[in-house]
Amino acid sequence: MDLDRLRVALHARVKTTRARLGAATVGRPGWSGKTWRVAAWITYRVWMFTRGLTVWMAKHALFTLAVVTVSFGWWGILTLADLPGDRITGPVLLALVFLSPGLFHGLWAAITPHGYLVRMHGRKVVAAWPKVAAACGIGDRQPGGEVLVPKLSKIRYETGATVLRIHTMPGQTLDTLHRAAPAITTTYKAHGFSTTTVKPGVLDLRLFTAARIPGAVAGLPLLEAATPDGLIVGRTRSGGVAQLVVRGRHTLVVGATGAGKGSALWSVVGGLAPAAHTGLVEFSGLDLKGGIELEMGRSLFTRIAYESTDSLRVLRELGSIMNQRKETMRGKSRLHEPRLGDPLHVLVIDELADLMAYSDFETRREADRLMSKLLTQGRALGICVLSCVQNPRQEAVGQRNLYPQKIALRLDSDIETDMVLGPAMALAPAHTILKADPGTAYLVREDGSPELMRFDYWPDDLIRDVALRFAAPRPARAPSGALSASDADAVNAWTAAATRRGVSNDNTAAKSEDNTATPRKPRKPRAPRKPRAPRASRPAPAASAEEV
Numbered sequence: 229m230d231l232d233r234l235r236v237a238l239h240a241r242v243k244t245t246r247a248r249l250g251a252a253t254v255g256r257p258g259w260s261g262k263t264w265r266v267a268a269w270i271t272y273r274v275w276m277f278t279r280g281l282t283v284w285m286a287k288h289a290l291f292t293l294a295v296v297t298v299s300f301g302w303w304g305i306l307t308l309a310d311l312p313g314d315r316i317t318g319p320v321l322l323a324l325v326f327l328s329p330g331l332f333h334g335l336w337a338a339i340t341p342h343g344y345l346v347r348m349h350g351r352k353v354v355a356a357w358p359k360v361a362a363a364c365g366i367g368d369r370q371p372g373g374e375v376l377v378p379k380l381s382k383i384r385y386e387t388g389a390t391v392l393r394i395h396t397m398p399g400q401t402l403d404t405l406h407r408a409a410p411a412i413t414t415t416y417k418a419h420g421f422s423t424t425t426v427k428p429g430v431l432d433l434r435l436f437t438a439a440r441i442p443g444a445v446a447g448l449p450l451l452e453a454a455t456p457d458g459l460i461v462g463r464t465r466s467g468g469v470a471q472l473v474v475r476g477r478h479t480l481v482v483g484a485t486g487a488g489k490g491s492a493l494w495s496v497v498g499g500l501a502p503a504a505h506t507g508l509v510e511f512s513g514l515d516l517k518g519g520i521e522l523e524m525g526r527s528l529f530t531r532i533a534y535e536s537t538d539s540l541r542v543l544r545e546l547g548s549i550m551n552q553r554k555e556t557m558r559g560k561s562r563l564h565e566p567r568l569g570d571p572l573h574v575l576v577i578d579e580l581a582d583l584m585a586y587s588d589f590e591t592r593r594e595a596d597r598l599m600s601k602l603l604t605q606g607r608a609l610g611i612c613v614l615s616c617v618q619n620p621r622q623e624a625v626g627q628r629n630l631y632p633q634k635i636a637l638r639l640d641s642d643i644e645t646d647m648v649l650g651p652a653m654a655l656a657p658a659h660t661i662l663k664a665d666p667g668t669a670y671l672v673r674e675d676g677s678p679e680l681m682r683f684d685y686w687p688d689d690l691i692r693d694v695a696l697r698f699a700a701p702r703p704a705r706a707p708s709g710a711l712s713a714s715d716a717d718a719v720n721a722w723t724a725a726a727t728r729r730g731v732s733n734d735n736t737a738a739k740s741e742d743n744t745a746t747p748r749k750p751r752k753p754r755a756p757r758k759p760r761a762p763r764a765s766r767p768a769p770a771a772s773a774e775e776v
């Protein structure tokens with residue numbers, strides 16, 4: 229823990245020192261900055277040339293020694309014999325001609341430093357492969373003492389990862405390679421790995437060269453990308469997009485306080501907001517922390533509850549939708565297809581423990597019953613649950629096995645990781661994620677394969693903006709019915725956001741096809757109403773015969 233803090237502090241110090249140095253040199257405005265930049269460029273290229281040349285000479289040390297000795301010898305003989313004429317050109321030309329491959333090597337490094345470094349790394353990996361494979365137990369010792377190892381047929385480079393294509397040997401299965409993958413990763417001093425089966429007997433082993441995934445801020449969602457079958461929610465370690473399947477899955481998001489559960493939640497709600505606006509997806513939300521998380525995007529939700537009795541109402545409503553669907557889908561389809569008028573229902577729960585562990589006994593019991601029904605029957609019927617929780621212990625997430633997809637953000641201990649991920653923990657050590665990397669998580673899919681990823685960050689302003697543009701066709705009313713203080717806050721926030729963007733508050737901009745907000749002419753303020761004259765009192769209605 230202290231080591232962790234020290235590492236983060238050191239990292240921060242190095243970052244600030246580099247930033248200061250950069251600002252004082254290459255980052256300076258005007259000519260002095262330009263001069264620094266040119267000087268830095270030349271110094272780097274010279275360094276890369278020297279490096280390339282030195283590497284070549286070290287690799288051909290005997291040959292280099294021989295050329296240098298002959299050149300010096302030639303020059304020495306001419307000097308000792310005191311012969312007239314030029315004594316330098318001949319020996320120098322000889323050295324240049326024979327060392328020209330090294331000079332080309334140096335030039336290659338100076339002209340394309342990145343390509344050069346990548347190729348050099350690849351060569352090292354290939355050269356070390358027989359020893360690494362034998363040490364990691366996937367070699368086969370022959371009677372003569374020779375060790376045969378699986379073939380390494382190709383090396384590929386992706387951003388942040390080196391990919392090794394490995395072929396099994398006769399008598400081996402892909403499982404043998406899978407089991408050796410952690411040892412191979414450590415031996416090559418990589419930060420992690422993932423595996424992909426290319427075809428029977430061939431595996432791509434992806435070795436990650438970066439320990440951390442840089443953070444990114446989410447942008448406005450697009451309708452084309454708002455698909456529940458592969459929603460883009462962040463980045464992977466190799467720099468690609470991280471996708472989450474929402475349809476046909478229940479997802480459990482677990483993370484210590486400040487781990488970034490909000491990013492996971494809004495990546496789904498915000499990402500699917502355009503689909504909710506068109507009516508293909510319908511969000512229901514439970515936030516028993518008094519709506520602190522969901523209120524900002526309330527207009528995206530069709531049902532919402534901020535206290536336990538209301539939560540049961542929402543769960544019951546979803547239960548009855550599920551029962552109706554059972555009737556209509558029976559014998560026709562086994563996985564619900566979202567359509568207009570028959571949307572995919574996504575139930576989003578912020579802090580599941582508030583409902584399942586900290587409510588009164590009766591509420592807990594009823595919530596447990598309703599949730600069990602939704603979790604066991606809902607996914608095929610187009611009702612998916614996304615539950616967020618801090619504490620993965622039994623009393624809070626007794627139904628954790630009913631969530632086929634799990635997202636483990638930073639957790640406090642390996643015990644918690646084990647509780648959430650079970651056997652996948654070995655490949656997804658969520659307790660090792662740094663506090664300095666909120667939003668970073670292991671996504672463990674239905675098949676148990678884990679992937680380290682980082683959710684995009686959803687700032688409050690973006691959530692408000694999305695709520696303003698993509699309100700659900702029938703957005704949830706304030707849970708209490710009347711305009712509460714939080715309602716008023718939400719309205720103010722919307723109005724403020726709308727004023728800033730120059731849009732009206734009635735979602736007409738959101739309904740425009742390209743979703744671009746067009747400023748409107750401000751309306752003339754209304755003249756105050758004239759006070760009404762008091763009504764003349766009506767005569768009391770005559771009593772009916774029955775009343776008498």
Ligand SMILES: Nc1ncnc2c1ncn2[C@@H]1O[C@H](COP(=O)(O)OP(=O)(O)OP(=O)(O)O)[C@@H](O)[C@H]1O
Binds near residue numbers: 668685
């Ligand atoms: N994806 C992200 N990238 C960068 N920073 C993030 C990301 N997600 C969250 N953060 C930062 O971490 C802080 C805490 O995030 P968040 O509130 O989502 O955590 P949480 O897990 O919901 O915490 P709690 O359970 O206490 O509510 C945010 O205020 C933000 O500054």
